[in-house]
Amino acid sequence: MEERRLGIVVSGSLTRGVEVRLDSAISVEDIAVGRYVTIEGEKRRFFGMITDVTLDASDPGLMTTPPDVSDPFIVEVLCGTSIFGRLHVLPSLTLGSDAMSLLEGPQPVKTVPTHFSVVRESSEEDVARVFGQVEEKQFYIGTPLDMETKVRLNPEELVKRSSGVFGKSGTGKTFLARLILIGIIQEGAAVNLVFDMHSEYGWEGTSEDNRKVKALKQLFPSKVAVFALDEESARRRKVSTDFIVEIGYGEIEPEDITMLRETLGLTEAAVQATYRLARRFGERKWLESFLAIEGREELGELAQSLGEHEATIAALHRRLDSLKRLRFLVPQARDNTIQRILEYLDRGMNVVLEFGRYTDYTAYILVANLLTRRIHAQYRERMEQAMGEDITKPRPLVITIEEAHRFLSQELAGQTIFGTIAREMRKYNVTLLVIDQRPSGIDEEVMSQIGTKITCLLDNERDIDSVLTGVSGKSELKAVLAKLDSKQQALIFGHAVPMPVVVRTREYGSPQSYKELGFREALELKKQAEDEAKDLWG
Amino acid sequence: MGRIDSPPKIGEVIEASTSEFTAQCYELHQPPPFGSLVKTREGDVEIYGVVLRAATTSIEPGRRPIARGRDEEEEEGIYRASPQLEKLLRTDFTALVVGHNAGRGGVETENDEKLHHYLPPRPARIHSFVYLCDLKESARFSQSLDFLSILVGAGGQADELIAASLRYAAAAHQEPRDFLTRAGREVAVLLGGETNRLTTILRRIKW
Incomplete structure (x- = not known):
């Protein structure tokens, strides 16, 4: 026709x-x-x-x-x-x-x-x-405006470079990110490590109209593990957790404190003092030893011996002491979280780390940065080994972070591990999925390295500019971006799609949509097992 | 040369050029309507024209008619009282040539291919008969609106002429409104930036 x-x-x-x-x-x-x-x-x-x-x-x-x-x-x-x-x-x-x-x-x-x-x-x-024709089992993200054709977001291509989901709040970033994660898991393109600030990806999330929607663990019980920082919150929400995360003081390095400079309100001198403290007390002991010091005089002595101002050390002590309210920080951790996460990832299990009640930036930045740095180091080691000895490379890993501008701002991008990952791209098989509502807060260089950008409605001029940096037909796409519906619509462009496309994102949250994604109710599974047994034994 | 289905002849060419011809009507005061389609011939070629102006004057230039009706009850009485008047007056009309039919061997066909909406190679011959086209022929000729470009350049009365000829042609079509819409669009394209002329014409042909 x-x-x-x-x-x-x-x-x-x-x-x-x-x-x-x-x-x-x-x-x-x-x-x-x-x-x-x-x-x-x-x-x-x-x-x-x-x-x-x-x-x-x-x-x-x-x-x-x-x-x-x-x-x-x-x-x-x-x-x-x-x-x-x-x-x-x-x-x-x-x-x-x-x-x-x-x-x-x-x-x-x-x-x-x-x-x-x-x-x-x-x-x-x-x-x-x-x-591209979407086959039955393949993942699609949605349909173009007024059309039925499914738009395939190729997970294989997507995970080769970092990608970003942008949009002002309430436009469905979480929804989209969840869909993308589902796509990656469904097609097994990579394993995911999700830093889930608002506990929306692991067990269940809420839609805009306050309905509960199933999240990754419910859809893929055998492929997803939920790690929780906050055991109580997880229990209250009836989430079946696989691991309760504890982080020992010994794990925290001065670099982790550098990241917290803004959220803890530390001065540059205080940040520098942490390095001295680490040298003084030892890498794995410094925080514990420092926090163990009580009393003004003793702090004063310490300051003197370090050659720091007394006020600096006192302030640093006060601020770091506030970390104690984070219950997952313990003097001695019972288990090695990083090792556990790596084990799961190696088995092809996706890990969602739920923050529970710790929804403040201090906890999020501290944990995400700390874990990612160690995991990245391990990946890097193995990757180099794999290159040298011609053995299998580790599975591609996608690390999902929310509020990305807190990690990737111009001041921090050079220092944080996330900046490094974004810049070195897929060299070590680790890429990022960043979710953010203020893309203009993200370092330009990092933005330019993001391969696939999925953006919902943005209305801040600077945010729009930063998302579209380096894209051909920028001013044209700008008009499209600013006119997106505030719900269920996104502009996708970059590596994983052949050309910029506005999609109406696929429906998610109804029993039918779960079924399409491969979810089956327990009853159905049981019936299938029985049928198979019948087939087998007659 | 007479054709069986020819419409009745209404006049005779008395002056002709490539772009227009003037004919004298056989009947006084009976010129074809302003904007109607008439045709005459030059050899095998039928030449079509749109009536541009008509006038009734004294047969002798310089001798103007005088008023005679002071004592008459009605206007017709004047002509009854002075029957010679019919011989002293004449009605002429001028048609703008808008197309021709390049006949071959005088064979009449229904095939539209032979209709050309542009000027013929030679003007009409003096004393050629002029016929008023019937509705069918008028509809056939106005299938193509290419002749409008000639009317657009007709000078002072062009807008009136276009409106009149379209009204006349519309009456010959099955769906006058559709025809006028189509013609209106054509005029809109031809007049381009001259919006005032366009709206003037559109107001005159609106259905």
């Missing part, structure tokens, strides 16, 4: 996109920014996205002295002739029609269609050709 003809190309350029004059039969009100069109050029077809809609008139005089619009006849004659709509289309891919190019698939555009090429709405087949 021929798709609806929209108009013809009248001008444009490769860098700015092409202008399309709408046919008189098409009302601008039927058009939406973000939809796909196919342009039938002379030799090839172009595939692009509508990025703007304009009203235009052949004579400017018509604007100053409008005709009698109460007469339907006059309106009918003028529409599409003297007054007409224009579309701005950003062509992204070309689809050849000969056998060779069919094999090669869609290619990036290197030219524009000829004058007066016919522009049509894209057919489902064209969209499917661009985004």
